[in-house]
Amino acid sequence: NIDPESLLPQLPSLEELRPFPTTCATLFRGHDGRVRSLTVDPSGVWLASGGDDGTVKVWELLTGRQIWSVKLGNEEAVNVVRWRPGTEAIILSAAIGDHVYLIAPPIGDPEIESKGREILDAGWGYAANGATSNTKKESATQWTRPGSRLEEEGVLVKFSLRKTVKVISWHRRGEYFSTVCPQAQSSAVAIHTISKHLTQLPFRKLKGLAQSALFHPSQPIFLVATQRYIRSYDLSKQELLKIIQPGARWISSFDVHPGGDNLIVGTYDRRLLWHDLELSVRPFKTLRYHQKAIRGVKFHQGGLPLFADASDDGSLQIFHGKVVGDMMENATIVPLKVLRGHGVKKELGVLDLDWHPTQPWLVSAGADGTCRLWT
Amino acid sequence: MATETLTATSTSDSPSQVRVLLSTRHPDISLPENPGPILVNTNLRRYALSTLVNTLLQSEKPIPFEFLINGTFLRTSLDEYLTANGISAESTLGVEYVRAIIPPLYLASFEHDDWVSAVDFLSETSPAGKWAGSAGARKSGQERMLSGSYDGFLRIWSMSSEVLATSPSASNGGHTSSIKAARYISPSHLASAGLDRTIRLWKYSEDPEGFTASISPQVELYGHKASIESLAVHQPSSRILSASADHTLGLWSTKKSDAPAAPTSLLPSSTSQSFKRRKMGPSTSTPQRGPLSLLKSHTAPVSHAIFAPNDHTVAYTTSWDHALKTWDLPTSTCVDTRSTSHSLLSLSALPALSLLAAGTSARHITLIDPRASATTVSAMTLRGHTNAVVSLAADPESNYGLVSGSHDGTCRVWDVRSSRSEKEGRVGESLYVIERESLKGERKKVGGEGVKVFDVVWDTSVGIVSGGEDKRVQVNRGKGMVAEKGA
Numbered sequence: 077n078i079d080p081e082s083l084l085p086q087l088p089s090l091e092e093l094r095p096f097p098t099t100c101a102t103l104f105r106g107h108d109g110r111v112r113s114l115t116v117d118p119s120g121v122w123l124a125s126g127g128d129d130g131t132v133k134v135w136e137l138l139t140g141r142q143i144w145s146v147k148l149g150n151e152e153a154v155n156v157v158r159w160r161p162g163t164e165a166i167i168l169s170a171a172i173g174d175h176v177y178l179i180a181p182p183i184g185d186p187e188i189e190s191k192g193r194e195i196l197d198a199g200w201g202y203a204a205n206g207a208t209s210n211t212k213k214e215s216a217t218q219w220t221r222p223g224s225r226l227e228e229e230g231v232l233v234k235f236s237l238r239k240t241v242k243v244i245s246w247h248r249r250g251e252y253f254s255t256v257c258p259q260a261q262s263s264a265v266a267i268h269t270i271s272k273h274l275t276q277l278p279f280r281k282l283k284g285l286a287q288s289a290l291f292h293p294s295q296p297i298f299l300v301a302t303q304r305y306i307r308s309y310d311l312s313k314q315e316l317l318k319i320i321q322p323g324a325r326w327i328s329s330f331d332v333h334p335g336g337d338n339l340i341v342g343t344y345d346r347r348l349l350w351h352d353l354e355l356s357v358r359p360f361k362t363l364r365y366h367q368k369a370i371r372g373v374k375f376h377q378g379g380l381p382l383f384a385d386a387s388d389d390g391s392l393q394i395f396h397g398k399v400v401g402d403m404m405e406n407a408t409i410v411p412l413k414v415l416r417g418h419g420v421k422k423e424l425g426v427l428d429l430d431w432h433p434t435q436p437w438l439v440s441a442g443a444d445g446t447c448r449l450w451t
Numbered sequence: 452m453a454t455e456t457l458t459a460t461s462t463s464d465s466p467s468q469v470r471v472l473l474s475t476r477h478p479d480i481s482l483p484e485n486p487g488p489i490l491v492n493t494n495l496r497r498y499a500l501s502t503l504v505n506t507l508l509q510s511e512k513p514i515p516f517e518f519l520i521n522g523t524f525l526r527t528s529l530d531e532y533l534t535a536n537g538i539s540a541e542s543t544l545g546v547e548y549v550r551a552i553i554p555p556l557y558l559a560s561f562e563h564d565d566w567v568s569a570v571d572f573l574s575e576t577s578p579a580g581k582w583a584g585s586a587g588a589r590k591s592g593q594e595r596m597l598s599g600s601y602d603g604f605l606r607i608w609s610m611s612s613e614v615l616a617t618s619p620s621a622s623n624g625g626h627t628s629s630i631k632a633a634r635y636i637s638p639s640h641l642a643s644a645g646l647d648r649t650i651r652l653w654k655y656s657e658d659p660e661g662f663t664a665s666i667s668p669q670v671e672l673y674g675h676k677a678s679i680e681s682l683a684v685h686q687p688s689s690r691i692l693s694a695s696a697d698h699t700l701g702l703w704s705t706k707k708s709d710a711p712a713a714p715t716s717l718l719p720s721s722t723s724q725s726f727k728r729r730k731m732g733p734s735t736s737t738p739q740r741g742p743l744s745l746l747k748s749h750t751a752p753v754s755h756a757i758f759a760p761n762d763h764t765v766a767y768t769t770s771w772d773h774a775l776k777t778w779d780l781p782t783s784t785c786v787d788t789r790s791t792s793h794s795l796l797s798l799s800a801l802p803a804l805s806l807l808a809a810g811t812s813a814r815h816i817t818l819i820d821p822r823a824s825a826t827t828v829s830a831m832t833l834r835g836h837t838n839a840v841v842s843l844a845a846d847p848e849s850n851y852g853l854v855s856g857s858h859d860g861t862c863r864v865w866d867v868r869s870s871r872s873e874k875e876g877r878v879g880e881s882l883y884v885i886e887r888e889s890l891k892g893e894r895k896k897v898g899g900e901g902v903k904v905f906d907v908v909w910d911t912s913v914g915i916v917s918g919g920e921d922k923r924v925q926v927n928r929g930k931g932m933v934a935e936k937g938a
């Protein structure tokens with residue numbers, strides 16, 4: 077007789093898997109209405125958030141002090157805020173309605189501030205010059221100045237994508253970022269080149285409604301999620317590499333492990349799926365921990381074996397996810413902690429999450445109007 | 452003899468008695484002649500033992516004592532202690548007595564318009580008061596408090612909670628953003644720093660009656676590229692240390708003539724396209740200077756910097772990078788790094804024990820022996836806070852006392868002699884928890900919302916002084932804590 081328990085792999089104890097976030101350390105209160113999106117800056121000291129009140133705010137991460145705020149609109153919600161990677165400049169991207177804004181918030185020293193302006197201003201006139209040269213591509217949209225009121229606040233560039241922008245993802249070098257406008261059909265996914273103020277639409281023949289998109293962390297690969305599939309493309313050869321099949325009814329978000337070979341997918345049908353791209357296009361593991369839709373999933377990008385998801389049930393689930401650089405060995409996945417505290421408002425709970433770039437700290441944005449830091 | 456009334460007269464093998472061997476580490480309260488083991492009733496508690504020691508000391512004015520047995524303060528009767536710890540009444544108990552720290556009671560509040568990030572004191576016993584000697588001594592009741600706020604202003608207060616002076620606004624040479632640190636250099640000189648990345652030195656003057664006073668800009672120090680989180684000053688050598696989120700430790704001179712020129716690229720005038728708030732910028736002509744050096748080795752924000760208690764050429768820093776570093780200031784080099792498992796957010800020295808206390812984001816305090824000879828990184832862990840520990844101050848009257856300020860909205864008072872052995876090593880518990888008076892008995896707030904403590908100082912004359920998110924400075928003092936001195 078073999079004890080079936082003895083056949084299961086030994087999971088490490090919770091104590092051995094520390095540190096991971098366990099408690100709410102800071103509340104960020106100041107948005108009027110839902111907070112839709114949030115992001116910790118690459119230096120790890122600022123939190124940026126955006127929400128239904130049409131504002132983008134920057135906060136001191138540890139104390140919860142609001143240090144900067146700008147109103148981008150009255151009618152529409154700020155659906156996404158993302159910092160540009162890199163610490164030589166402080167640049168924030170934000171989308172409200174069909175508009176994307178690029179911002180150099182006045183929170184850095186004069187050198188950082190001028191570097192930010194330099195990066196954002198470099199593309200002015202490029203499109204005009206480009207028109208005279210055959211080799212240069214034409215931008216799918218015009219990048220413009222947002223007007224003196226916003227420019228004085230540090231909001232320096234604006235352009236429209238005609239449909240609501242739901243997702244912004246930066247390439248690690250900070251020269252490109254992508255946007256997703258799910259309702260925009262053939263122009264749903266756009267890639268923007270910051271130094272040229274150039275917007276391109278390389279996925280004209282995308283099948284299905286685009287949900288999210290990401291640059292691969294180390295290879296020239298771009299991943300696009302529609303409702304049911306995630307397709308990976310070789311950016312240089314412009315060809316489809318793989319169709320990942322989570323088997324979900326409706327994908328809400330996904331993230332790539334910093335190692336590049338593993339992927340997590342969150343779905344509106346309450347599932348969290350782990351894919352090992354070396355193994356299969358089907359999930360390696362399915363995790364069902366939430367009562368309601370999963371809105372966001374994120375891997376820690378700073379070397380800690382952690383990932384988390386955020387759900388409309390008002391909770392976040394923290395997991396240990398250890399990837400070994402070995403084809404023969406599978407990832408170790410251990411649920412660590414449920415973080416509760418966000419209120420559920422009109423069926424909506426936690427709408428976004430982000431990890432600190434180096435610490436085992438998580439931030440979350442809620443329909444209850446608060447952001448929270450968990451340490 | 453008075454002891455006869457306390458020690459039992461019944462037979463020596465009675466289980467209601469136990470032999471105790473009294474001792475103390477403080478020469479001024481040690482017993483004149485060693486009485487050896489004393490037989491006492493096991494129903495004695497702290498108060499009766501305190502009376503016994505006072506009788507043996509023949510104290511004119513009784514001193515309240517606490518009793519440590521195997522690292523634990525006696526909180527029950529001896530009998531209950533013996534039972535709880537499975538100790539036979541036959542054995543002789545080693546009992547260490549220490550001056551009791553009286554529960555720090557709420558004394559006063561100083562109300563501000565915005566969050567209070569920094570507090571300091573000028574008294575006969577504060578560092579700046581001692582450096583100034585009799586020239587600047589501020590007698591009891593005449594002490595001055597300095598506060599720094601998120602509204603960008605420094606304020607000097609009388610002990611009756613009156614604002615005597617406020618620093619100038621941004622357009623008149625004041626800070627252009629929130630203050631995060633403020634220190635007295637001398638009775639007439641102040642230093643402050645914060646989110647605007649500058650350290651500002653100020654002149655403070657007050658007429659002898661204390662009716663008019665002013666804070667005026669003296670020097671602006673540029674060099675940091677991110678928020679300055681804390682300052683340490685050493686007046687005798689005219690040096691200032693700054694801990695910055697730009698990952699560096701700054702070393703500065705308080706003397707204009709000694710200080711290098713300011714790096715022009717960091718001056719507010721260097722941005723051609725200045726924002727509105729900078730256009731208001733300094734129209735005044737405050738001299739601008741640069742750092743003596745910016746010391747690089749940390750890989751994340753530096754949270755705190757202090758001078759070594761007995762050697763102002765040595766500095767210690769804590770950082771979010773989990774490390775505590777030792778610096779040799781004359782050569783601007785990092786000479787030692789102690790790595791821990793958590794972000795370190797605050798730092799204070801316990802000089803008599805050669806230990807440093809570091810507060811963490813993980814809600815505890817680690818005691819670290821920084822000497823190269825030390826073999827373990829953590830000598831002890833103090834547990835009890837429920838959020839980040841962002842400020843620490845040593846008890847000015849005890850080598851073993853410490854107060855901590857936390858984002859959980861409390862200050863905690865610790866005696867490092869009180870600890871127990873656990874799997875992870877020595878673990879200490881706090882003696883007292885000081886809540887925010889502004890909470891008025893309300894339920895504890897999630898994430899310390901509205902009540903986070905940002906800074907705490909402990910002064911012999913004034914007490915435990917803490918500032919926080921409730922826009923108040925709160926003063927707490929143990930009744931008789933001061934009067935006890937020299938008893």
Ligand SMILES: [Mg+2]
Nearest residue numbers: 400402403405
């Ligand atoms: Mg593998």
